[in-house]
Amino acid sequence: MIYVVGGLALAICYTAAALGIAIWQSDLSLFVDITMACDVSLSPLDQCREAAIAVGRETLAGLSLAALMLLTALFVERGQQGVKRWALPPNTFERSILHRAFLIGVAGLLIAHIMVRITGPLQVGRLAMLTQEAHFASLENLSWPLLLQLYVADRSRLGRYLALALVLAIASLTFYRGMLLTVLVFGVGLYTLDIVWRMLQQRRHWRRYLPILIERSLVGLVVTFLLLSAAKSDSDSRKTAIAATASTTEQHPISSQQLRQQQILQRITSPIYQASLAEKLAASNELPTLQDGLARKFRLSDAPNLNEYLYRTLYTYSPVGQTTSLTYGEAAAWSSAPPLIWVVSIVLLFASLAVGGRRLALPIGLLVGLALWRGFIGGTLDILPSLALQLVAMIMIVRIQLSHGATQ
């Protein structure tokens, strides 16, 4: 459950930060992306800011209410034993054919991806590369949470480190810097916290956990170093682009450092403005439906999903990309009730899944916590199909392995 609580805490902190910036930054004239979002509804900037603050408040209230419910339930429930029917037994990797087949499949996918990148036509720029390698990026996005879940749950050392190596290989190829930070938070931060929590719960046997803690902490440090280096190199390349923008910005002669600072503030706070934009457009335009989103997810249609539609509305000159309109945005577009209700209920849906998984000792906590966080940012209904596939894969790894073990 620590991963679900961690994902929820992350969502609360993020919303609080976005809301804080929206309240504190009263002058929006330098935030180009936000100004563009406000311009769509012809709202004056102060009215637009007030609407975004209302979005932030409602989201924060919904998340906090759901967190209170979840924490109270966990506190009252503590000590209750579940049925450990579906736990991953030791040496899973050695015994499960499916587990090995999955790791080999991902390794094959990565080799194919690298070959395409090396031998394919040279693409200049991140968006052009993303368009060319979209199928690989989608499959890797589907795989890495499962690999990370296997890394934190598998007791077989070989299986665990193979899964981690594949996660790092995907991280080196990814187009999304957010993935690096998510792996750090869930695969290193919350994982270490989980071990410390277990040590605190079983104080008598804490010595048993000490070698595990030391080993995982050392691996965590190495992974942190690798991922932070990758994130820094990506940031440096973006800084160069921002510096070039600063030198050509005549209207606001500010230093590149100030511009960089504003870019970060804008990046953090823009999701609540984009959610507010979704709410305004839902009242006057026909937005893509939930079915459009699902068809797009499975590549059955070229029609944009909600976040792609919002992106194309804002940046008509750049057709590839998605906004991050939060769970609030999808509720404003598709629900008849106030968005707060969807924010509460979707967190509780994830919590119910995690509680059910914990009762059966099925290792899905990280998958669910990660889906909560990613869904909160980009819309939950975009995440649910991949979460369903990941859960089915995890159940198959556990079940097929058990029946395989029983025949031996």
Place this chain on the structure above:
Amino acid sequence: MKRLQHILLLLLALTLATLAATQAYYLYKHKTENSGSLRITYRLVLSADCVMPGHDKLIDALHDMLSQKLPDLRHDQIHFSRVQRVFTIALPPISAGTNYFESLGQRLTKLITCATTLDPDMNDRHGFFLLEIKQIELNRSRPLDYISLLSMLVFSLYLIRLYFSKRP
């Protein structure tokens, strides 16, 4: 302390049940009320030295223009957006023909302020030009509402079960 926990648990279960009931009410309201909306789309042509009226001015002007046809029209029932050269207005249903909305476009055009006086020939190519009038059906199936209702019911049952199983 345990008693306090249980009272809190009960309160939270009741809050969740209230949220589920609210969700069910909105779902029922959307099912029963045949709520539709009229969407009018204009092609917006502006020269570089012209500016659109602000949000509030546009709302007031539209309210004044439409109040003859819809006397009960409220300001919060008028929605509009501008995406590039397409200007969209969403209103409660009005029984009016194309001519009415064309003349509405012409009246909106007069609200545009330009730095220089436009030459009379330009007037034909400047302003709001009617593209489409469409009835939007808001009463559609809403899977999100059903998922939400189901999720809240499952969690409130879990809370109620906890309340009874761990009673002090």
